[in-house]
Amino acid sequence: MAKELKHLTKRSDDYSQWYNDLVTKADLAEQAPVRGCMIIKPYGYAIWEKIQAGLDKEFKKLGVQNAYFPLLIPKSFFAREAEHVEGFAKESAVVTHYRLKTSENGKGIVVDPDAKLDEELIIRPTSETMIWHTYKNWIHSWRDLPIKCNQWCNVMRWEMRTRPFLRTSEFLWQEGHTAHATYEEAVEEAQTMLHCYADFVEDVMAVPVIRGEKSETERFAGALKTYTIEAMMQDGKALQSGTSHFLGQNFAKSFDVTYLNKDNKPEYVWATSWGVSTRLMGALIMVHSDDNGLVLPPKLAPIQVVVIPINKNEEQLKAITAKLQPAIDQLRELGISVKYDDADNKRPGFKFADYELKGVPVRLVMGGRDLENNTIEIMRRDTLEKENVSFDGIVERVKDMLDDIQRSVFEKARKMRDSKIYECTNYDEFKERIKDGGFFLCPWDGTAETEAKIKEDTQATIRCIPYGYEQKEGAVDMVSGKPATSWVIVARAY
Amino acid sequence: MAKELKHLTKRSDDYSQWYNDLVTKADLAEQAPVRGCMIIKPYGYAIWEKIQAGLDKEFKKLGVQNAYFPLLIPKSFFAREAEHVEGFAKESAVVTHYRLKTSENGKGIVVDPDAKLDEELIIRPTSETMIWHTYKNWIHSWRDLPIKCNQWCNVMRWEMRTRPFLRTSEFLWQEGHTAHATYEEAVEEAQTMLHCYADFVEDVMAVPVIRGEKSETERFAGALKTYTIEAMMQDGKALQSGTSHFLGQNFAKSFDVTYLNKDNKPEYVWATSWGVSTRLMGALIMVHSDDNGLVLPPKLAPIQVVVIPINKNEEQLKAITAKLQPAIDQLRELGISVKYDDADNKRPGFKFADYELKGVPVRLVMGGRDLENNTIEIMRRDTLEKENVSFDGIVERVKDMLDDIQRSVFEKARKMRDSKIYECTNYDEFKERIKDGGFFLCPWDGTAETEAKIKEDTQATIRCIPYGYEQKEGAVDMVSGKPATSWVIVARAY
Numbered sequence: 001m002a003k004e005l006k007h008l009t010k011r012s013d014d015y016s017q018w019y020n021d022l023v024t025k026a027d028l029a030e031q032a033p034v035r036g037c038m039i040i041k042p043y044g045y046a047i048w049e050k051i052q053a054g055l056d057k058e059f060k061k062l063g064v065q066n067a068y069f070p071l072l073i074p075k076s077f078f079a080r081e082a083e084h085v086e087g088f089a090k091e092s093a094v095v096t097h098y099r100l101k102t103s104e105n106g107k108g109i110v111v112d113p114d115a116k117l118d119e120e121l122i123i124r125p126t127s128e129t130m131i132w133h134t135y136k137n138w139i140h141s142w143r144d145l146p147i148k149c150n151q152w153c154n155v156m157r158w159e160m161r162t163r164p165f166l167r168t169s170e171f172l173w174q175e176g177h178t179a180h181a182t183y184e185e186a187v188e189e190a191q192t193m194l195h196c197y198a199d200f201v202e203d204v205m206a207v208p209v210i211r212g213e214k215s216e217t218e219r220f221a222g223a224l225k226t227y228t229i230e231a232m233m234q235d236g237k238a239l240q241s242g243t244s245h246f247l248g249q250n251f252a253k254s255f256d257v258t259y260l261n262k263d264n265k266p267e268y269v270w271a272t273s274w275g276v277s278t279r280l281m282g283a284l285i286m287v288h289s290d291d292n293g294l295v296l297p298p299k300l301a302p303i304q305v306v307v308i309p310i311n312k313n314e315e316q317l318k319a320i321t322a323k324l325q326p327a328i329d330q331l332r333e334l335g336i337s338v339k340y341d342d343a344d345n346k347r348p349g350f351k352f353a354d355y356e357l358k359g360v361p362v363r364l365v366m367g368g369r370d371l372e373n374n375t376i377e378i379m380r381r382d383t384l385e386k387e388n389v390s391f392d393g394i395v396e397r398v399k400d401m402l403d404d405i406q407r408s409v410f411e412k413a414r415k416m417r418d419s420k421i422y423e424c425t426n427y428d429e430f431k432e433r434i435k436d437g438g439f440f441l442c443p444w445d446g447t448a449e450t451e452a453k454i455k456e457d458t459q460a461t462i463r464c465i466p467y468g469y470e471q472k473e474g475a476v477d478m479v480s481g482k483p484a485t486s487w488v489i490v491a492r493a494y
Numbered sequence: 495m496a497k498e499l500k501h502l503t504k505r506s507d508d509y510s511q512w513y514n515d516l517v518t519k520a521d522l523a524e525q526a527p528v529r530g531c532m533i534i535k536p537y538g539y540a541i542w543e544k545i546q547a548g549l550d551k552e553f554k555k556l557g558v559q560n561a562y563f564p565l566l567i568p569k570s571f572f573a574r575e576a577e578h579v580e581g582f583a584k585e586s587a588v589v590t591h592y593r594l595k596t597s598e599n600g601k602g603i604v605v606d607p608d609a610k611l612d613e614e615l616i617i618r619p620t621s622e623t624m625i626w627h628t629y630k631n632w633i634h635s636w637r638d639l640p641i642k643c644n645q646w647c648n649v650m651r652w653e654m655r656t657r658p659f660l661r662t663s664e665f666l667w668q669e670g671h672t673a674h675a676t677y678e679e680a681v682e683e684a685q686t687m688l689h690c691y692a693d694f695v696e697d698v699m700a701v702p703v704i705r706g707e708k709s710e711t712e713r714f715a716g717a718l719k720t721y722t723i724e725a726m727m728q729d730g731k732a733l734q735s736g737t738s739h740f741l742g743q744n745f746a747k748s749f750d751v752t753y754l755n756k757d758n759k760p761e762y763v764w765a766t767s768w769g770v771s772t773r774l775m776g777a778l779i780m781v782h783s784d785d786n787g788l789v790l791p792p793k794l795a796p797i798q799v800v801v802i803p804i805n806k807n808e809e810q811l812k813a814i815t816a817k818l819q820p821a822i823d824q825l826r827e828l829g830i831s832v833k834y835d836d837a838d839n840k841r842p843g844f845k846f847a848d849y850e851l852k853g854v855p856v857r858l859v860m861g862g863r864d865l866e867n868n869t870i871e872i873m874r875r876d877t878l879e880k881e882n883v884s885f886d887g888i889v890e891r892v893k894d895m896l897d898d899i900q901r902s903v904f905e906k907a908r909k910m911r912d913s914k915i916y917e918c919t920n921y922d923e924f925k926e927r928i929k930d931g932g933f934f935l936c937p938w939d940g941t942a943e944t945e946a947k948i949k950e951d952t953q954a955t956i957r958c959i960p961y962g963y964e965q966k967e968g969a970v971d972m973v974s975g976k977p978a979t980s981w982v983i984v985a986r987a988y
Contacts, residue, residue, distance in 0.1 A: 030628075034564050039561070042561045045561045067536045072528050074528060075605075085594075089594040090593055090594070096588065098588070099586060100584070108573065111569075111588050111614055123565075123617075154565055
């Protein structure tokens with residue numbers, strides 16, 4: 001298709017539309033013809049692959065092994081853990097038949113009524129039930145523990161309101177499921193994974209997060225504790241970016257999984273589960289990007305450096321290419337992904353806009369005058385600053401710039417976020433200010449009633465009881481006036 | 495669980511049972527509680543991950559990009575390409591509802607009849623229909639071509655008779671889908687991918703394959719040509735290990751995908767698709783392994799070298815460990831995966847048997863006497879040959895041995911296979927000899943009738959019209975006596 005410059009809606013005009021535009025126009029994803037599902041396009045998927053590879057490496061360092069469990073879960077399994085089924089029943093995709101056939105009139109294809117399953121199968125919304133059914137066969141003695149399995153897979157939750165990456169009926173994720181001999185070890189594992197997620201999201205995705213614990217209302221269905229990382233988008237709304245659950249002995253009891261302890265006595269096994277999904281793509285996009293398009297931290301950019309020659313003719317192109325090639329080779333040897341775009345069917349202006357839209361961190365441009373003067377233009381995507389510099393030492397300069405961009409985008413996001421974290425103890429003030437977004441650090445009496453009232457009045461929810469923020473004593477709940485049990489982060493969320 | 499030595503059925507007693515035993519006892523996979531589905535256990539999955547990573551690298555070298563398309567396909571899409579739906583309708587898992595609810599009596603969970611889908615959704619058995627629906631939006635002009643997308647995903651085909659890895663209702667695979675401007679380019683792509691698969695399977699999996707083209711009967715539903723790689727198992731049966739399809743313009747026509755050529759005229763797009771699956775695990779297991787367990791080519795072994803100390807006491811263990819550590823470190827620096835197993839809760843004899851069962855290519859054992867004598871025992875899994883050698887130069891020795899094992903297992907498999915390829919022109923002889931397995935190179939008249947008769951009489955099928963085998967002229971079909979149009983490989987198959 002003859003490509004056109006693709007303008008985005010401005011963030012200040014309509015943040016939500018800007019996001020949708022960006023997802024589509026930067027070739028990240030598109031709406032699928034199945035309600036609420038998306039097609040992740042090659043450029044979007046290349047970013048997801050980097051997230052996946054990076055996390056997988058961290059998991060393996062922590063002794064986690066990958067495995068694969070079935071997509072379909074018998075309905076009866078699903079029903080065994082009461083809270084769990086309560087949490088997922090309303091959004092279950094159900095397989096009821098296993099065959100199609102030609103219709104009576106021979107003109108269409110219909111479900112074969114003779115191929116009805118005895119028991120319906122649910123497309124996994126998460127795999128605790130299947131995995132704990134399996135662990136029963138794997139776990140007999142304390143010697144078999146701990147078990148730490150993870151799977152990278154697709155899951156399905158029939159969501160009513162969907163948005164690409166942020167909330168889709170089918171999404172890609174990883175789900176880790178661990179089994180332990182003791183309460184303490186399981187809680188520690190859940191915490192370890194929380195920090196594993198947080199460190200990765202901050203170091204690699206350059207997205208600052210608040211780590212904390214969910215309130216009871218917001219816990220995963222079947223968990224005793226849910227830990228979370230919460231990121232702030234540019235509009236001040238929260239995005240829950242990863243969760244880690246301490247499941248206690250709930251699933252072990254539902255699936256009768258016991259082990260013989262060192263005294264040869266049976267005990268129920270302790271569990272955790274933890275997951276991050278393609279939702280992280282949403283965080284990545286919304287935290288860093290601007291009105292010109294994506295801004296990607298170099299560690300996740302499929303193309304880290306684009307090099308564009310500007311030439312009058314074939315001969316000049318050859319000379320420019322010859323000049324650039326050694327630098328390109330050296331960058332590649334350093335493990336930096338470089339695209340040399342000398343395609344002659346697009347104007348430079350189009351290319352500039354397109355690579356900006358796609359968030360390529362560093363752009364190098366060399367024209368005829370640069371060739372004469374031994375110079376090159378270097379631009380960084382995050383600030384759009386460009387400079388004409390000597391060609392000598394360009395490799396080192398690019399390398400340093402990539403490191404600097406990685407740091408800078410994180411710092412920018414952190415400053416933005418920190419400027420929108422407000423301590424607030426007055427409910428009227430809260431109700432007024434929440435309209436403009438931001439994270440509100442508020443004293444809470446620990447009751448679900450207060451939580452429900454806040455949500456009803458303002459659509460905001462308790463994101464977490466945060467770590468690393470002072471839990472000042474003696475405060476009272478801003479809604480009920482009762483003594484606070486903790487300070488919590490309250491925000492509207494995606 | 496207190497581990498016991500796990501004896502396998504011998505191949506000569508019951509090859510099929512030997513395979514099932516091995517899959518289970520080497521911790522590769524187990525039967526799932528959903529009919530025909532399997533759980534891929536961590537050790538099995540670690541091998542699959544290596545296959546996946548290796549192939550993915552090759553695909554990317556060929557300009558293929560990964561993407562992700564939805565799991566669920568609307569029934570109407572599915573029905574658009576007539577041969578395609580004919581091929582897959584009988585084994586489709588169908589989603590009809592999107593919600594569960596508590597039953598009337600409050601005691602169970604039932605499908606909510608109010609949540610019936612307007613149109614049923616099929617769990618993808620393969621994604622041509624979804625992808626060609628999508629390509630319609632991606633392809634407008636010759637400038638948009640070629641497109642080369644691949645996805646790694648799960649698919650579901652409701653098979654009646656299943657066996658772990660070889661044939662399961664759900665399996666993991668990759669499916670590549672390419673779009674081209676010309677017939678020639680698409681055929682070339684399908685061929686390129688065939689050779690990509692064949693080279694990988696031979697070089698990395700050490701499984702020799704015959705490359706060739708399928709007969710019309712055996713083609714993929716919707717393809718004009720299907721290319722295949724066929725491997726021979728130790729019982730002389732064939733395993734189709736990967737296929738690549740030239741789809742012509744069938745899907746482009748069904749989904750109305752045209753492009754404007756350089757003369758600005760619309761033309762239908764030409765297509766290929768190609769896939770390999772967890773079935774490759776079956777080939778890997780059945781080609782190399784023996785009555786003691788798995789034999790893995792080093793390039794795919796999750797653990798390439800296991801090092802086991804044999805010590806009388808803690809002090810001696812320390813001394814042995816200190817002696818071994820530098821060699822272990824050096825091996826790891828060379829990128830070789832080494833497991834040092836000094837666990838004291840298992841006897842050496844158990845460890846030996848277990849690592850043999852799991853196919854670890856090289857085993858090193860050091861005891862007290864070795865420590866004194868500066869020696870070490872080295873064993874290679876493929877031949878079970880062991881030797882007591884000087885500890886000096888052990889790193890180099892291990893490295894060379896791994897290379898040698900990789901070559902040797904391929905050669906052994908190739909020789910075994912070649913010894914069971916028979917030229918055969920007499921049908922009575924064929925019917926007698928096919929009972930003992932093997933690939934029969936036979937003249938064929940090119941008709942489906944002959945093919946059907948062979949299958950009916952012997953259960954054998956035409957595996958392919960092979961490349962690299964002489965197509966002698968003047969032969970007659972062994973069944974019909976009519977002039978042969980080609981020589982084909984006939985065999986029983988998994």
